[in-house]
Amino acid sequence: MKIDLKSPVxxxxxxxxxxxxxxxxxxxxxxxxxFILLRTGLVLSAVALLVGIINLITVHIKKLGADSENSGYSxxxxxxxxxxxVIGIIxxxxxxxxxxxxxxxxxxxxxxxxxxxxxxxxAVTAVSLTxxxxxxxxxxxxxxxxxxxxxxxxxxxxxxxxxPTTIPFLRVFREWILRVPALGGARGLLLGIALGTITxxxxxxxxxxxxxxx
Amino acid sequence: MSATGFTGIVVIVLFVxxxxxxxxxxKDRKTYNIRPIPAYEKIxxxxxxxxxxxxxxxxxxxxxxxxxxxxxxxxxxxxxLKQVIEKSSVCDHPPVASTGNPVISILAQDTxxxxxxxxxxxxxxxxPSGELIGVTPFSYAAGTLSTxxxxxxxxxxxxxxxxxxxxxxxxxxxxQSSPTIAGTxxxxxxxxxxxxxxxxxxxxxxxxxxxxxxAGKMHQASISAQDVIRWIIIFIILASVLLNILGIDVFIExxxxxxx
Numbered sequence: 001m002k003i004d005l006k007s008p009v010x011x012x013x014x015x016x017x018x019x020x021x022x023x024x025x026x027x028x029x030x031x032x033x034x035f036i037l038l039r040t041g042l043v044l045s046a047v048a049l050l051v052g053i054i055n056l057i058t059v060h061i062k063k064l065g066a067d068s069e070n071s072g073y074s075x076x077x078x079x080x081x082x083x084x085x086v087i088g089i090i091x092x093x094x095x096x097x098x099x100x101x102x103x104x105x106x107x108x109x110x111x112x113x114x115x116x117x118x119x120x121x122x123a124v125t126a127v128s129l130t131x132x133x134x135x136x137x138x139x140x141x142x143x144x145x146x147x148x149x150x151x152x153x154x155x156x157x158x159x160x161x162x163x164p165t166t167i168p169f170l171r172v173f174r175e176w177i178l179r180v181p182a183l184g185g186a187r188g189l190l191l192g193i194a195l196g197t198i199t200x201x202x203x204x205x206x207x208x209x210x211x212x213x214x
Numbered sequence: 215m216s217a218t219g220f221t222g223i224v225v226i227v228l229f230v231x232x233x234x235x236x237x238x239x240x241k242d243r244k245t246y247n248i249r250p251i252p253a254y255e256k257i258x259x260x261x262x263x264x265x266x267x268x269x270x271x272x273x274x275x276x277x278x279x280x281x282x283x284x285x286x287x288x289x290x291x292x293x294x295l296k297q298v299i300e301k302s303s304v305c306d307h308p309p310v311a312s313t314g315n316p317v318i319s320i321l322a323q324d325t326x327x328x329x330x331x332x333x334x335x336x337x338x339x340x341x342p343s344g345e346l347i348g349v350t351p352f353s354y355a356a357g358t359l360s361t362x363x364x365x366x367x368x369x370x371x372x373x374x375x376x377x378x379x380x381x382x383x384x385x386x387x388x389x390q391s392s393p394t395i396a397g398t399x400x401x402x403x404x405x406x407x408x409x410x411x412x413x414x415x416x417x418x419x420x421x422x423x424x425x426x427x428x429a430g431k432m433h434q435a436s437i438s439a440q441d442v443i444r445w446i447i448i449f450i451i452l453a454s455v456l457l458n459i460l461g462i463d464v465f466i467e468x469x470x471x472x473x474x
Contacts, residue, residue, distance in 0.1 A: 026219035052316030052346035132410035196421025197286035
């Protein structure tokens with residue numbers, strides 16, 4: 001007879017650790033053990049990052065062999081990942097063994113490749129958001145979408161600060177929108193999210209939701 | 215113990231009590247009268263379409279981990295992933311999952327493995343993935359685009375922790391003319407989702423997936439418990455407003471502070 005102990009053990013660990021961490025928020029004597037468990041969790045998250053990267057590289061190496069139109073992107077990803085890894089190791093050796101300034105080459109990669117790419121993507125996001133707001137009425141022509149569209153329009157018009165384009169009435173309207181309905185709506189949504197978060201957490205503590213295998 | 219700590223314990227105990235109570239009194243009930251959420255109806259509809267057309271669903275779980283405030287959204291996403299896998303067990307191509315967080319990636323793979331074992335999907339090729347796409351917001355969004363553009367993907371479900379970068383993902387789905395169901399716990403991203411997704415999940419709707427996709431009694435009980443707490447909150451807000459209008463709130467505050 002094969003007895004699978006994985007499931008009850010993982011469930012017991014998840015529930016036990018969850019209850020101690022939760023208790024640490026309310027009962028001062030549990031605070032220290034809560035911090036120890038959270039720090040352990042953070043270290044395990046870092047290990048999970050390594051596992052995730054191994055998974056990422058394995059998936060993309062498999063895609064290289066496949067007859068896929070995206071295999072070129074996979075090749076770029078594998079080359080970039082390996083190059084960054086090698087440069088990181090060289091930097092580490094130079095910093096800790098040779099005594100050169102801290103991680104010069106890695107910093108160069110982040111400043112001159114990662115940062116510009118992420119910044120340009122952020123700029124494109126602004127365009128994408130504008131497109132999404134403009135196309136909402138094409139997607140869903142209902143009362144709430146119409147209200148959403150016109151409120152966005154009026155708040156934008158009320159945001160102008162250069163004198164010829166400022167409209168005093170719209171500025172007052174914008175401030176009222178931001179202070180009253182937007183703030184009230186945001187608080188309502190946050191209350192709903194908080195209630196949902198609590199029930200999700202309780203279901204995991206009770207063991208009825210087990211997102212860690214069966 | 216501080217007053218905040220005591221209040222926290224009272225809230226948790228109240229929630230647990232209500233959830234156990236509702237799951238107990240509703241244990242023989244076959245149907246539940248919960249308000250329809252179009253996004254979940256769409257998920258069920260799209261699972262049926264995927265079964266009939268031989269296509270597959272794409273589920274992205276966002277960038278949330280398990281040690282921060284974003285964890286509940288990520289775990290809710292994992293719950294929806296589990297239900298979708300179980301419901302699409304007869305699909306030719308099971309769902310494909312993607313994440314932007316290594317811990318959630320491992321949990322997604324574990325969920326997929328567990329659910330696949332439960333529904334007897336033993337073929338490794340058929341098993342859906344749970345791959346880590348990218349660890350920064352934009353690398354994750356850019357990496358997810360290739361999965362969305364896959365012609366075999368008939369619908370995209372984005373449930374988890376996303377920022378404004380979700381506009382890339384939802385807009386790409388709309389361009390492919392594939393239905394996009396999306397929900398997140400981040401407020402600015404919710405506005406983006408409302409504008410760009412065909413079926414948005416607003417506020418707490420993200421956490422109600424289990425109740426709508428048939429995950430069990432406790433999920434339905436948690437919806438009822440939330441409703442009771444919501445009524446209590448509404449009562450407290452209205453009572454506070456009334457006390458404020460009557461000027462009694464200062465009197466009560468003074469009593470509590472012991473300055474009377």
